[in-house]
Amino acid sequence: MALSGLDIFKLLPKTNCGDCKLPTCLAFAMKLAGGQAKLEDCPHVSEEAKEALADAAAPPVRGVVIGQGAKEFKTGEELVLFRHEKRFVNPTGMGVLVSDSMSDDDLKAKVDQVNADSWDRVGQHIEVKLVALKCESGDAGKFKDFVGKVSGMTDCALMPMTEDVEVMKAALEVIGDKNPLLYCATAANIEAMGELAKEKGLPLVLKGDSLDSLAELSDKATGMGLKDLILDPGTRALKDTFEALIAIRRAALNAKFKAFGFPIIALPCEETDDIYLQGASAGIYIAKYADIVVLSEADAWLQYPLQVEIQNIYTDPQKPMAVDSKFYEIGSPGPDSPVLVTTNFSLTYFIVSGEVESSKIDAWLGIVDSEGQSVLTAWAAGKFVPDAIAKFINTSGIAEKVNHRKVIIPGYVAQISGELDEELPDWEILIGPREAADISAYLRNYVNQ
Numbered sequence: 001m002a003l004s005g006l007d008i009f010k011l012l013p014k015t016n017c018g019d020c021k022l023p024t025c026l027a028f029a030m031k032l033a034g035g036q037a038k039l040e041d042c043p044h045v046s047e048e049a050k051e052a053l054a055d056a057a058a059p060p061v062r063g064v065v066i067g068q069g070a071k072e073f074k075t076g077e078e079l080v081l082f083r084h085e086k087r088f089v090n091p092t093g094m095g096v097l098v099s100d101s102m103s104d105d106d107l108k109a110k111v112d113q114v115n116a117d118s119w120d121r122v123g124q125h126i127e128v129k130l131v132a133l134k135c136e137s138g139d140a141g142k143f144k145d146f147v148g149k150v151s152g153m154t155d156c157a158l159m160p161m162t163e164d165v166e167v168m169k170a171a172l173e174v175i176g177d178k179n180p181l182l183y184c185a186t187a188a189n190i191e192a193m194g195e196l197a198k199e200k201g202l203p204l205v206l207k208g209d210s211l212d213s214l215a216e217l218s219d220k221a222t223g224m225g226l227k228d229l230i231l232d233p234g235t236r237a238l239k240d241t242f243e244a245l246i247a248i249r250r251a252a253l254n255a256k257f258k259a260f261g262f263p264i265i266a267l268p269c270e271e272t273d274d275i276y277l278q279g280a281s282a283g284i285y286i287a288k289y290a291d292i293v294v295l296s297e298a299d300a301w302l303q304y305p306l307q308v309e310i311q312n313i314y315t316d317p318q319k320p321m322a323v324d325s326k327f328y329e330i331g332s333p334g335p336d337s338p339v340l341v342t343t344n345f346s347l348t349y350f351i352v353s354g355e356v357e358s359s360k361i362d363a364w365l366g367i368v369d370s371e372g373q374s375v376l377t378a379w380a381a382g383k384f385v386p387d388a389i390a391k392f393i394n395t396s397g398i399a400e401k402v403n404h405r406k407v408i409i410p411g412y413v414a415q416i417s418g419e420l421d422e423e424l425p426d427w428e429i430l431i432g433p434r435e436a437a438d439i440s441a442y443l444r445n446y447v448n449q
């Protein structure tokens, strides 16, 4: 059972040394209880206290790592039912189903699309993470060849799907060193499949046929010493899956029900052949509370909006989304191209860069670190002010890239132009438009002067 902040405080050294970057041990205890600090941040905890505190430090939903290398991903570690209470932690991992009954051409086309499902958006990278490999043939040799083939085609994490332990063993001969997620153990095969997962040190999906049976299966698996588990409620209809996802996560977070303290997988690909319904179901499961979702198709029109949903849900509501502070090349700017500056609030960057792009005029867009605030807010907060802008311009290297000394500032902060002029005596300060929609016309006028 999780310990309270005061329980944790009693076990700390109480020296208030500040090595954890917090002023007091009590402040550290409160943060640890709230899941906002890690036990390792205090280097002075005794071994005895560490053991007692391990439970308090562990999130109520275990974190499980799947795959390895570039597309390895961690799932779980969730602390709250509602994003506004704190934040959601590890974004839902999206997966795509392929099977050993597919033709080589179809398989290649689908895996190529999975690999292409990779985007940079608002300064973050989003992508499909997992390929689910279904054994439909029941043939161990055929499945082994199939998983080996797919493994050579993608860096995605892999999830071999068979309830036959011998078939799973054959698959692991070729992908066992890639930390695949084994799907799945049921009441019928938990001993053998559990032993295989334990022997290989691999994460395992438990599939129940009711919440009660899933809880029993989970207790059995943890009793066998298995830790890295993923839960499949076994439901295969939207309403049932939706209810099961909520019941499992509530039990884990509100009731601290350990049997359900693991990430959850949802498989719309097994609920319907209707890809539109799969997409709609996935959107619901992502919101409540699927940690992994597997669809039957990889098409970008299907995956991209779901990735955007994940991104929106899993960003920290207390931190504005920001892009890196630097000069961005819009088009192929040269020494004569216009130089603009604005703030690093993601929305500001994307609106301004989009408008510059649509003007078809190559430009240098300078993004000043304003702690993710928009232009007027950042100005009012003292973040987008003459000395900050001047410092950015002087240290960015833009002076070596252009042969003019003109910088365009947003029209909303026209009032800082005089002071900025003093901070940047070599530069001419030009007042840009107030609204991003007018940037295109402004730039066309600028280059025609």
Ligand code: SF4
Residues within 6 Å of the ligand: 012, 013, 014, 015, 016, 017, 018, 019, 020, 021, 022, 023, 024, 025, 028, 029, 041, 042, 043, 044, 045
């Ligand atoms: S580092 Fe440990 S002992 Fe020092 S103030 Fe933080 S919690 Fe207390």
